[in-house]
Amino acid sequence: MRVGILTGGGDCPGLNAVIRAVVRKGIDVYHYEILGIYEGWKGLIKEGLIRPLALSDVSGILHRGGTILRSSRTNPFKVENGVETIRTNLQKYNIEALIAVGGEDTLGVAARLSADGFNVIGVPKTIDNDVVGTDRTFGFDTALNIATEAIDRVHTTAEAHNRVMIVEVMGRHAGWIAIESGIAGGADIILIPEKITYVKNVCELIKRRHARGKDFSIVVVAEGAKIQMSPDSKKEEMVIQDKKLDAFGHVRLGGVGYKLADMIEKETGYEARVVVLGYIQRGGSPTAFDRVLATRFGVHAIDLINRGEYGNMVALHGTKIEPVALSNVINKIKTIDQELIDTAEVFFG
Numbered sequence: 001m002r003v004g005i006l007t008g009g010g011d012c013p014g015l016n017a018v019i020r021a022v023v024r025k026g027i028d029v030y031h032y033e034i035l036g037i038y039e040g041w042k043g044l045i046k047e048g049l050i051r052p053l054a055l056s057d058v059s060g061i062l063h064r065g066g067t068i069l070r071s072s073r074t075n076p077f078k079v080e081n082g083v084e085t086i087r088t089n090l091q092k093y094n095i096e097a098l099i100a101v102g103g104e105d106t107l108g109v110a111a112r113l114s115a116d117g118f119n120v121i122g123v124p125k126t127i128d129n130d131v132v133g134t135d136r137t138f139g140f141d142t143a144l145n146i147a148t149e150a151i152d153r154v155h156t157t158a159e160a161h162n163r164v165m166i167v168e169v170m171g172r173h174a175g176w177i178a179i180e181s182g183i184a185g186g187a188d189i190i191l192i193p194e195k196i197t198y199v200k201n202v203c204e205l206i207k208r209r210h211a212r213g214k215d216f217s218i219v220v221v222a223e224g225a226k227i228q229m230s231p232d233s234k235k236e237e238m239v240i241q242d243k244k245l246d247a248f249g250h251v252r253l254g255g256v257g258y259k260l261a262d263m264i265e266k267e268t269g270y271e272a273r274v275v276v277l278g279y280i281q282r283g284g285s286p287t288a289f290d291r292v293l294a295t296r297f298g299v300h301a302i303d304l305i306n307r308g309e310y311g312n313m314v315a316l317h318g319t320k321i322e323p324v325a326l327s328n329v330i331n332k333i334k335t336i337d338q339e340l341i342d343t344a345e346v347f348f349g
Contacts, residue, residue, distance in 0.1 A: 001030070001032045001033070001096050001097065001305075002032065002033045002034075002035060002093065002094050002095050002096055002097075003022070003026055003032050003033070003034050003035065003095065003096070003097045003098070003099065003302070003305055004034075004035045004036075004037050004044075004050070004090070004093070004095040004097070004098045004099070005018075005019060005022050005034065005035070005036060005037065005053075005069070005098070005099040005101065006036075006037035006038075006040055006041065006043055006044070006069060006098070006099070006100055006101065007019070007040060007067040007069045007070075007071050007101045007102065007125075008040035008041055008071055008072065008073070008074070008100065008101070008102035008103075008105070008106030008109070009040065009071060009073060009102045009103045009105055009106045009125075009126075010071070010073075010103070010126075010127075010282060011065070011066045011067055011071055011282060011283075012067075012125045012126060012127055012138070012139035012282055013065045013127075013138070013139050013142040013143075013282065013283075013284065013285065013286030013287070013290055014125065014138035014139050014142070014286040014290040014291060014293065014294035015066065015067035015069075015101060015125060015139075015294070016058075016061040016062065016064050016065075016066070016067060016068055017061075017062050017138070017286065017290070017291050017294035017295050017298065018101050018123055018125070018138075018294045018295070018297055018298040018301075019036070019053070019058060019061070019067070019068060019069060019101075019298070020058040020061055020062055020295070020298065021294070021295045021296075021297070021298025021299045021301075021302070022034060022099060022298045022299075022301060022302050023053050023054075023055065023057070023058045024055065024058065025298075025299050025302050025303075026302045027054075027055055028055075030302065030306050032302075032305075033052065034052070034053045035050055035051065035052055035053065035093060035095060036050070036051050036052070036053040036057070036068075036069050037049065037050050037069065037098075038050070038051070038069050038070050039069075039070045039071060039072040039074070040070075040071045040072040040073070040074050040102070040106065041072070041074040041075065041076045041082075041086070041106070041109060042072045042074040043069075044076070044085070044086040044089050044090070045074065045076060045079055045082055045085045045086065045089070050089070050093055062291060062295075063285050063286070063291070064285065065283055065284045065285050065286065066283075073105070075105070075109065076109060077109065077112065083113070083116065086113070086118075087118075090118070096119060097119040097120075097121070097305045097310065098110075098113075098118060098119060098120050098121070099120075099121050099122075099123060099301050099302070099305070100120060100121070100122050100123070101122075101123040101125055102122075102123075102124075102125060102126075103124070103125060103126035103128070103130075103131060103137075104126070104130070104131060104330070104333070106122075107122045107124065107131065107313060107326060107329060107330060108330045108331070110122045110313075110326055111311075111326035111327055111329075111330045114310065114311040114326055114327075115327070119305075119310040120310060120311065120326070121301045121304050121305055121309075121310060121312060121313070121314070122312070122313035122314070122326050122329075123297045123298065123301050123313070123314055124137045124297075124313055124314070124315065124329075125137055125138055125139050125294075126139060126140070127139040127140055127142070127143035127170060127177065127281055127282045128140070128170060128171055128172065128173075128174055128176060128177065129174070129176040129177070129334070130171075130172075130173060130174035130176065130333050130334045130335070131329060131334060132328075132329045132332040132333065132334045133313060133315050133324040133328060133329040133334075134313070134314075134315035134316050134317070134324070135315075135316045135317060135318065136293060136316050138286070138290045138293045138294040138297065139282065139286070139290060140176065140177070140290075141286075141287045141289040141290045141293075142281075142282075142284070142285075142286045142287045142290050143169075143170065143177050143281040143282055144176075144177055144180050144181055144184070145287055146277065146280060146281050146284075147167070147169050147177055147178075147181035147185070147220075147277060147281060148181045148184045148185045150167060150181075150185075150275065150277055150280075151167055151181060151182070151184075151185025151186070151187060151218060151220065152185055154167055154218060154275055155185075155186070155218060158216040158217070158218060159215075159216045161216075161271070162215040162216055162270075162271070163216055163270070163271045163272065163273050164206060164216070164217045164219060164261070164264055164268075164270050164271065164272040164273070165216070165217070165218050165219070165272075165273055165274075165275065166219045166220075166221060166257045166260055166261050166264075166272060166273070166274045166275070167187075167218070167219070167220045167221070167257070167274075167275045167277065168221050168222075168223060168256060168257030168274060168275070168276045168277065169181060169220060169221070169222055169223065169277050169281060170222070170223055170277070170278075170281050170282070171192070171193060171222030171223055171224055171225075172193070172223065172224040173193050173224055173333045173335070174192075174193060174194065174222075174224075174333055174334060174335045174336060175190070175191075175192025175193050175194055175222040175224075175225065175336055176336060177222065177281065178190055178191065178192050178220050178221065178222035178225075179192055179336055179340060179341070179344050180340075181220060182220035182344060183343065183344050183347070185218070185220070186218070186347075187218045187219065187220040187347075188205065188206070188209060188217045188218050188219065188347070188348060188349060189202055189205055189206070189217065189218075189219045189220070189348050189349070190219075190220045190221075190344050190348075191219070191220070191221040191222060191225040191227065191256075191260070192222050192225055192336060192341075193222055193224035193225055193226065193335075194335050194336050194341070195341070196226045196227070196228060197225060197226065197227045197228075198227075198228060198229065198230050198231060199227055199228065199229050199230070199260065199263045199264065199267065200229055200230045200267065202219070202260075202264065203264060203267040203268050205217075205348055205349035206264065206268055206270065206349075207268060208349050209349055210270070217270075219260070219264075221256055221257055221260055222256075223256055224256075225256055227256065227259065227260060227263070229263065229267075257274040257275075257276055258274050260272075260274075261273065261274050293316065296316075296321050297314045297316075297321065300314045300321045300323075301314050304323055309323055311325060311326055311327070312324060312325055312326060313325075313326050313329055
């Protein structure tokens with residue numbers, strides 16, 4: 001059997017661990033031929049982006065960030081004759097099954113192709129940890145550790161200069177990185193996309209800290225957080241860096257930290273500074289947790305192909321890896337539950 005594998009969407013620590021696992025077990029145990037499809041879904045549309053993967057190609061890549069297959073945000077359903085071209089190329093290269101590694105957009109394409117009769121298995125990845133159906137996505141733990149370390153480091157300069165330090169982290173629709181790094185890093189206030197934040201309330205918390213003798217504050221904000229000055233003021237939507245839409249209809253977010261800093265300074269008179277972590281969160285080597293989880297996902301993905309259980313996504317449930325129907329995870333976002341929000345709010349101010 002010939003099996004193709006691609007990585008779509010944003011890069012993420014742990015992708016190479018998945019590729020390595022699929023190739024190692026696919027070749028050593030099942031004696032499959034594994035074909036690497038380069039640059040995500042573009043690799044099945046554009047010529048010259050499909051190549052065999054040998055054991056030597058995945059040697060020494062476990063600890064490396066990024067993806068040896070590269071990636072793109074290509075949406076074949078937005079490309080003229082995209083799906084038919086994919087069908088033609090799968091037949092041309094005699095690819096009988098496909099493993100698609102990605103987040104909500106990549107898995108959404110995989111689900112639609114599965115419904116059209118393609119033999120597809122999904123592997124969830126995203127540093128945002130917002131894919132429905134799995135307790136954790138690989139890449140999240142690495143991003144969480146990077147954000148937590150940044151918050152730890154920001155504490156010293158905030159205290160030295162009596163500043164409000166605002167750390168902006170990734171998180172378009174869900175604030176998993178913000179809330180967990182904020183709790184772990186001892187943040188005084190955490191802003192997430194799941195609920196609108198009133199800046200007057202934030203300022204009152206900061207003032208209360210100063211009244212207790214605390215001359216600095218750490219605020220962690222997800223890039224997709226919605227802020228407005230007060231319940232009576234005009235509603236503020238997400239802060240958009242670029243209104244141009246990508247192939248999946250997303251705008252480019254960024255800048256909420258600076259907007260928040262300006263509002264805090266005007267309201268409190270306290271000096272505020274911003275640290276935007278950006279792509280640093282998803283770069284570099286994956287943590288041990290992400291290497292293990294990604295490896296397990298890859299092994300179970302190739303096992304599902306061997307059993308012919310197509311149309312599924314591998315998922316972490318507790319300590320076990322189990323299949324979940326792709327049709328059950330698309331068009332949904334896994335948001336933070338109220339219990340975790342309540343836990344974080346205990347330590348605000």
